Amino acid sequence: xxxxxxxxxGKGALVLFGACAAVLVVLSFLLxxxxxxxxxxxxxxxxxxxxxxxxxxxxxxxLEDIEAVGSSAKTAPRLWASxxxxxxxxxxxxxxxxxAKPDPESGDLSRVFRAIxxxxxxxxxxxxxxxxxxxxxxxxxxxxxxxERRPLMLLSLPGGWLFFSYFVFARVxxxxxxxxxxxx
Amino acid sequence: MELFDHLLYGLQNxxxxxxxxVVIAGVVVGILGxxxxxxxxxxxxxLLLPFTFGMSASMGIVMLCAIYLAANYxxxxxxxMINTPGTPSAVVTAFDGYPLTRKGQAGTGLGxxxxxxxxxxxxxxxxxxxxxxxxxxxxxxxxxAEYFALAVLGLSTIxxxxxxxxxxxxxxxxxxxxxxxxxxxxxxxxxxxxxxxVRLYDGFSFIPVLIGLFALSEVFSCxxxxxxxxxxxxxxxxxxxxxxxxxxxxxxxxMLRAGIIGTVIGIFPGAGGTIASxxxxxxxxxxxxxxDSFGKGTPFGVAAAEASNSASVGGALVPLLTLxxxxxxSAAVLLGALMIHELQxxxxxxxxxxxxxxxxxxxxxxxxxxxxxxxxxGARLWIRTALIPKRALYPMILAxxxxxxxxxxxxxxxxxxxxxxxxxxxxxxxxDVPVSPVVLGMILGTMIEQNLRTTIMMGGPGLFFSxxxxxxxxxxxxxxxxxxxxxxRKSPSSRKGAGGAA
Numbered sequence: 001x002x003x004x005x006x007x008x009x010g011k012g013a014l015v016l017f018g019a020c021a022a023v024l025v026v027l028s029f030l031l032x033x034x035x036x037x038x039x040x041x042x043x044x045x046x047x048x049x050x051x052x053x054x055x056x057x058x059x060x061x062x063l064e065d066i067e068a069v070g071s072s073a074k075t076a077p078r079l080w081a082s083x084x085x086x087x088x089x090x091x092x093x094x095x096x097x098x099x100a101k102p103d104p105e106s107g108d109l110s111r112v113f114r115a116i117x118x119x120x121x122x123x124x125x126x127x128x129x130x131x132x133x134x135x136x137x138x139x140x141x142x143x144x145x146x147x148e149r150r151p152l153m154l155l156s157l158p159g160g161w162l163f164f165s166y167f168v169f170a171r172v173x174x175x176x177x178x179x180x181x182x183x184x
Numbered sequence: 185m186e187l188f189d190h191l192l193y194g195l196q197n198x199x200x201x202x203x204x205x206v207v208i209a210g211v212v213v214g215i216l217g218x219x220x221x222x223x224x225x226x227x228x229x230x231l232l233l234p235f236t237f238g239m240s241a242s243m244g245i246v247m248l249c250a251i252y253l254a255a256n257y258x259x260x261x262x263x264x265m266i267n268t269p270g271t272p273s274a275v276v277t278a279f280d281g282y283p284l285t286r287k288g289q290a291g292t293g294l295g296x297x298x299x300x301x302x303x304x305x306x307x308x309x310x311x312x313x314x315x316x317x318x319x320x321x322x323x324x325x326x327x328x329a330e331y332f333a334l335a336v337l338g339l340s341t342i343x344x345x346x347x348x349x350x351x352x353x354x355x356x357x358x359x360x361x362x363x364x365x366x367x368x369x370x371x372x373x374x375x376x377x378x379x380x381x382v383r384l385y386d387g388f389s390f391i392p393v394l395i396g397l398f399a400l401s402e403v404f405s406c407x408x409x410x411x412x413x414x415x416x417x418x419x420x421x422x423x424x425x426x427x428x429x430x431x432x433x434x435x436x437x438x439m440l441r442a443g444i445i446g447t448v449i450g451i452f453p454g455a456g457g458t459i460a461s462x463x464x465x466x467x468x469x470x471x472x473x474x475x476d477s478f479g480k481g482t483p484f485g486v487a488a489a490e491a492s493n494s495a496s497v498g499g500a501l502v503p504l505l506t507l508x509x510x511x512x513x514s515a516a517v518l519l520g521a522l523m524i525h526e527l528q529x530x531x532x533x534x535x536x537x538x539x540x541x542x543x544x545x546x547x548x549x550x551x552x553x554x555x556x557x558x559x560x561x562g563a564r565l566w567i568r569t570a571l572i573p574k575r576a577l578y579p580m581i582l583a584x585x586x587x588x589x590x591x592x593x594x595x596x597x598x599x600x601x602x603x604x605x606x607x608x609x610x611x612x613x614x615x616d617v618p619v620s621p622v623v624l625g626m627i628l629g630t631m632i633e634q635n636l637r638t639t640i641m642m643g644g645p646g647l648f649f650s651x652x653x654x655x656x657x658x659x660x661x662x663x664x665x666x667x668x669x670x671x672x673r674k675s676p677s678s679r680k681g682a683g684g685a686a
Binding site for chain 1 (some may be wrong): 221231352355356358359362363369371372374375377379380400403404408409410412564574575576578579580583586587590591594596599600603606607610611612614615616617625629632633636637640650662685
């Protein structure tokens with residue numbers, strides 16, 4: 001019970017999800033030179049779903065038990081996790097038997113990861129520089145990443161967004177957007 | 185005859201500059217609010233509620249109802265143009281609306297969504313006026329067993345939503361249902377899978393998930409495929425960008441069917457326009473001669489989705505006005521508005537304040553006409569979105585996604601959730617797992633769990649099969665899943681197909 005309590009919160013949750021991620025990384029590495037390599041992505045997705053089912057099912061044992069005539073807070077998660085595991089295993093069977101399509105051709109993945117990193121950076125940066133600066137910076141970086149080089153566009157789009165978002169969201173809709181530690 | 189006299193009296197109350205301006209203001213605010221991801225119809229109605237304090241009761245309610253009606257249409261604009269449903273009920277509109285835009289037929293998507301909204305709105309209002317009494321009584325016969333069965337029927341639409349990918353659809357819907365269990369248990373209040381994160385006590389907020397799965401995943405997919413540098417889709421100059429009257433007439437039965445489905449489902453508290461649009465879309469796909477075209481940009485899909493979600497407004501007003509039970513979150517805000525203006529919804533409202541009820545009914549007709557006029561004017565502006573170069577459009581979509589996600593609960597955590605679901609949606613789409621069933625699972629999860637457990641507590645699982653209406657709905661749901669499954673088993677090639685809505 002204690003181990004479930006530990007894994008269900010704080011550092012324990014990090015350990016749990018870290019372990020799940022590590023399993024996926026190892027699995028990905030192991031599959032690289034096998035006959036399943038062309039369907040590695042699909043196998044990893046199924047593996048991730050099975051891990052999710054396992055984690056949810058496991059954590060239900062730590063849930064408080066307020067039983068009410070045959071049903072409790074555990075009923076639905078266990079039901080959905082079991083069904084998801086069942087269908088995921090069927091999916092895995094199809095992938096392993098070669099019934100599923102091979103993984104799609106990869107496009108410019110590094111550009112996607114850079115875009116995700118820019119968005120994540122903007123979200124993280126909002127706590128420090130506020131919504132307006134963070135989103136303007138994000139727009140500028142994304143424009144550069146997507147190949148925009150015209151100075152007018154690089155200036156007008158973030159600038160236009162700054163004025164538009166401030167006027168519409170802050171002044172008209174009175175939305176309290178984060179100002180950040182720097183300006184707050 | 186008496187009914188028409190009352191309606192005429194209601195229309196007379198709207199004759200004048202002030203009432204017309206009130207309706208127009210409501211429609212404009214509703215369209216803009218609906219089009220803005222993060223501002224739901226209920227939020228738009230709530231935002232404008234304080235402005236009605238200085239108005240007469242009838243004008244205040246008229247304005248709020250106009251907002252409610254128009255917001256349902258507004259949600260379709262961004263769904264069609266940038267694959268970002270402005271409201272949850274516009275999710276289904278994006279299935280075919282956005283593919284139409286990608287094909288250079290944004291005008292068709294916008295035109296059909298506008299006309300279908302107006303037709304659906306009219307169907308809902310007519311049914312509201314003529315059959316509000318009997319429909320309200322029908323809604324009262326629904327026990328948790330029937331609500332559970334109705335939600336299961338909604339879930340059964342995944343069998344056709346995923347096209348030939350029935351297994352992936354099941355996996356996706358179960359993922360949505362499982363993720364929906366995060367947060368406080370709806371019946372006992374037990375904290376589940378929250379990992380001590382306070383923001384997770386309410387579970388995932390729906391709008392950030394929606395924006396992430398649809399808008400962000402689409403942006404990431406386009407960046408990966410290099411489509412971001414492709415020229416914008418310019419509408420064919422030789423062809424009118426707008427559908428002709430003949431095109432609309434081809435959709436008349438689809439709109440009527442969806443309008444009736446939307447109204448009927450709208451009257452059940454908790455069901456609402458989102459379930460209505462999924463079911464109407466599913467029905468339309470099943471009756472279509474060309475079901476494979478759904479999810480690839482067919483006007484029939486857009487018409488079914490939009491007509492049903494607009495008609496659900498009329499449906500939601502049935503229990504609100506006749507019984508005082510709100511059928512949706514927007515109707516709940518309207519209930520508050522009625523009470524603030526010292527009006528008690530229920531049978532007495534019709535006898536004590538007929539002038540307000542019939543002014544409201546008439547105003548819904550008038551609001552629908554203004555949605556048509558303003559929608560036509562605005563559509564010429566919206567269609568230009570398709571001409572914006574993608575490398576300029578995508579950063580703006582991401583910035584709007586931030587606002588939309590933040591606005592719901594003023595939470596940066598939700599912005600992070602939006603990004604996380606954007607990445608999840610991108611990965612799932614990449615490997616042919618449709619994301620719409622995930623959304624459906626998350627929408628229906630609470631309704632299913634709550635009613636499943638309440639029914640078990642009330643009389644055990646046997647109650648699902650001993651109540652005729654529940655049994656009928658469950659049988660229908662079972663058949664809806666079984667038929668495409670058996671068809672899929674017969675033709676293994678279709679299982680590998682990529683058809684169906686994303």
